[in-house]
Amino acid sequence: MSSVPIDEESELLPDPTGTPDWARLFVSSAWSAWRGPGFPDVERFCFFIGYSRSGHSLVGSLLNAHPNVLISHELDALRFVRAGFRRSQLYSLIRRRDEAFESLGRAWTGYDYSVPGGHQGEYGSISVIGDKRGRKSALEIAERPDLLERLRRTVGVPIRVIHITRNPFDNIVTEANRRLLTLDRATSWYQRTCESVAVTRTLLDESELLDLRYESFASDPRGVLVDLCRFLGVDAPDSFLDACATVVWPSTKRRRDTVDWSPDDLVRVEKLIGQYDFLGHYTFE
DSSP states (O other): OOBOOOSOGGGGOOOOOSHHHHHHHHHHHHHHHHHSOOOTTOOEEEEEEEOTTSSHHHHHHHHHTSTTEEEEESOOHHHHHHTTOOHHHHHHHHHHHHHHHHHTTSEETTEEOOOTTSOTTOOSSOSEEEEEOHHHHHHHHHHOTHHHHHHHHHHOSOEEEEEEEOOHHHHHHHHHHHHTOOHHHHHHHHHHHHHHHHHHHHTSOGGGEEEEEHHHHHHOHHHHHHHHHHHHTOOOOHHHHHHHHTTSOSSOOOGGGGSOOOHHHHHHHHHHHHHOGGGTTOOOO
């Protein structure tokens, strides 16, 4: 993806912070759902669980370029399910969020997530709808396991959950730099995410979950996108695959090589990897 400036990430809101905000958003989403055409063809609801800076934004944006898929960016759909929003309201908010992202040129944290030749911003026959908010979704479900069943009841269609992993050493360095943390504190931050992901996975049926290794995606975006489309129950037309392949970097950055690791920090991350099967294939090298 190309690097571009972004001024106000908050423009992507609505981000209700108090009772009046929630009330206004509840009413406006109901009005928008009533006025709008709705999404009568939706067959599956998709969301992400995982770790910041692991490729969720890119994968979500590429799926959003599919003619039959609408994935909003950072709405945090589960909080609206928790607040009692109905399906039509949730879908309306997903569309509004995507329209807001489109108005920003699909720029986020310094990157351009637009897909030239894709179908971003088009809302025709949508059979898969959802939202990309990986870490927050995992944390919310782990803290409130009943939220997953509430989501199932709200959307009334099968759910599909995408779990993306990236080398933990790279994730930890990226978050340490981003949040001005020590490696030890960044590892604690990452560990909490792993714990939440592990809890969430136990609540999902095998058919509802797809594990995706970002390094594999970067080396073979077309092949992985075909697998993702199969998982979501949509076709993978060549025009879609071609458009997406043009914006994927063919390799990943080894952030772990940019810092000096102490023996204790290395051992701690290695032990953390060993605790979770879904990280078992990663090493420092």
